[in-house]
Amino acid sequence: MIDPRITKLASTLVNYSCAVKSGEKILIEAIDVPHEFTTECVRLAREAGAAPLVLLKSNQVTRALMQSGSEAAWALAADVERRQMENVQCYIGARGNPNVSELSDVPADKQKLYESNVWKRVHQEIRVKKTRWVVLRWPSPSMAQLAGMSTEAFEDFYFDVCTMDYAKMGRAMQALKKRMEATDKVRLKGPADTDLTFSIKGIPAIPCDGKLNIPDGEVFTAPVRNSVNGVIHFNAPTLYRGMTHENIRLTFRDGKVVEATSTNTEKLNEVLNADEGARYVGEFAIGFNPYITRPMKDILFDEKIAGSIHFTPGQCYDEASNGNQSEIHWDMVLIQTPEHGGGEMYFDDKLVRKNGVFVIDDLKPLNPENLK
Numbered sequence: 001m002i003d004p005r006i007t008k009l010a011s012t013l014v015n016y017s018c019a020v021k022s023g024e025k026i027l028i029e030a031i032d033v034p035h036e037f038t039t040e041c042v043r044l045a046r047e048a049g050a051a052p053l054v055l056l057k058s059n060q061v062t063r064a065l066m067q068s069g070s071e072a073a074w075a076l077a078a079d080v081e082r083r084q085m086e087n088v089q090c091y092i093g094a095r096g097n098p099n100v101s102e103l104s105d106v107p108a109d110k111q112k113l114y115e116s117n118v119w120k121r122v123h124q125e126i127r128v129k130k131t132r133w134v135v136l137r138w139p140s141p142s143m144a145q146l147a148g149m150s151t152e153a154f155e156d157f158y159f160d161v162c163t164m165d166y167a168k169m170g171r172a173m174q175a176l177k178k179r180m181e182a183t184d185k186v187r188l189k190g191p192a193d194t195d196l197t198f199s200i201k202g203i204p205a206i207p208c209d210g211k212l213n214i215p216d217g218e219v220f221t222a223p224v225r226n227s228v229n230g231v232i233h234f235n236a237p238t239l240y241r242g243m244t245h246e247n248i249r250l251t252f253r254d255g256k257v258v259e260a261t262s263t264n265t266e267k268l269n270e271v272l273n274a275d276e277g278a279r280y281v282g283e284f285a286i287g288f289n290p291y292i293t294r295p296m297k298d299i300l301f302d303e304k305i306a307g308s309i310h311f312t313p314g315q316c317y318d319e320a321s322n323g324n325q326s327e328i329h330w331d332m333v334l335i336q337t338p339e340h341g342g343g344e345m346y347f348d349d350k351l352v353r354k355n356g357v358f359v360i361d362d363l364k365p366l367n368p369e370n371l372k
Contacts, residue, residue, distance in 0.1 A: 010040035017134035018090040022049025032096035074117035096138030104242030136214040147296035166210030172365040180205035191341025196230040198223035217289030222322040226255035236295035236333035277326030282316030290368035307337040307356020
């Protein structure tokens with residue numbers, strides 16, 4: 001018998017996130033996830049009158065392909081996957097990983113071949129722009145370890161987060177969208193030496209309420225490309241290309257990262273030197289999922305932490321474009337709750353959030369006690 005939580009999650013993805021319609025095609029890309037979940041997505045898609053397609057992948061196999069991959073081989077893979085993506089209206093990307101560091105020993109130039117072919121041509125150019133899509137992580141013992149939890153406790157936490165009332169959250173975040181779109185100058189202050197200013201004037205704010213990511217709970221925009229100045233000292237660890245970084249500190253001058261350090265400064269700067277846009281920021285987002293309160297080195301969770309923001313060197317999103325182009329998109333998280341040192345957020349010199357809690361009346365519905 002299938003766990004009813006799996007059915008509830010699959011239904012959320014098929015019927016709420018993707019809102020699959022009769023006669024449509026939906027691609028389910030399942031990477032190291034239980035077949036029970038994939039088959040439930042297939043069953044529910046068929047119940048909705050859609051035609052499901054399934055692409056099964058393995059991180060171990062992907063690592064082997066990356067290690068030996070050539071430009072020609074990845075270009076062919078991108079051609080095949082792009083054709084498939086062009087012919088569906090919806091996409092579910094379920095991404096598990098028994099070992100979150102599986103790709104840590106793949107050389108950067110080999111990873112870049114994959115990113116510039118499959119990731120760019122299939123996902124950035126087609127999936128993100130032309131389908132109704134949602135992506136999620138699947139819980140694994142590896143994730144539970146990173147979170148410092150037992151496997152059972154982590155699974156309980158996971159399903160609480162991923163099947164919450166996203167429609168209620170969606171209604172509450174409209175006030176934040178409105179305020180952000182009326183704001184010019186943002187200032188962030190936080191633990192250590194964080195003091196950062198930038199403009200978001202004229203750039204749309206996009207609410208994320210379970211339609212694109214599960215878990216979800218953020219509103220994102222982008223800074224005006226050359227407006228970022230000051231220092232931001234991130235206090236959440238981040239896993240990128242299989243490598244863990246902690247204590248990332250970025251110094252900005254007129255939008256550009258001019259100094260970058262972390263517990264792995266060499267690898268950090270290797271990524272930031274990937275192309276011109278990698279040292280500029282493509283996203284600024286405010287997180288408020290009430291069930292996510294601490295980092296677990298999984299960005300789909302960490303960027304939604306209640307009381308957090310994330311700031312993203314690299315590619316901007318078309319929906320909130322500041323013109324920055326890059327093969328990199330690296331979400332880095334700053335938590336401003338008291339447990340993590342506190343902090344303040346100002347819109348046009350008005351305090352809107354202190355120590356991770358919204359202090360403006362129209363934004364208070366986004367505080368944890370009102371969303372649970």
